[in-house]
Amino acid sequence: MSIDIRPASALRTEYNELASRSRMTGQPICITRNGEGDAVLMGLNAYTRREEELDRREATLEHRALVLEAELGRLNGKTTYTADQVRDRICQNLRSRQEKN
Template sequence: MHIKPSAAIRKNYNEISKLCKESGEPVYLTKNGEGDLVVMDITAFSRRESMLRLRETLVAVEEDRLAGKKGFSIDDVDEMMKKTIGEVADGRRE
């Protein structure tokens, strides 16, 4: 975990940017000794956002499963994927 005073972003932007990019971790900025902001590389942020969306989807699916909502078997999913891939492949040939 990287913690810097908020003044560091004004004085050492390039250093903090490099630290974020190289570590892939956020840098926590403090103001008057207390947490104030978090700065992170856009690639790491995008990856984190994608993971959060995936987790939200998985939680929703698990809640549906626990509530008794019908899901799909592996064979059902395999058939749907083959059908979709076939439709996309056919569309590219036209």
């Protein structure tokens, strides 16, 4: 993938063309100022997709961290419960709450 690089002055003179190209290709356009990278122009749909993908990746990493923490606890002797034990405790808690009401 080649990066489309344009000077900031192109935003003033070619904005419609640049925005249209970015939306059509789904690729960002790098904007430079004084020959240095300064900003990125990209279509809203592409931006939204990237943000959603980043959110999914972050959620996956958080989930993996929780699983790793639980596994380390198990390996270090922390008390663990089977699925049946957890279900039974939840049902017990629900019953005791219903009895209080």
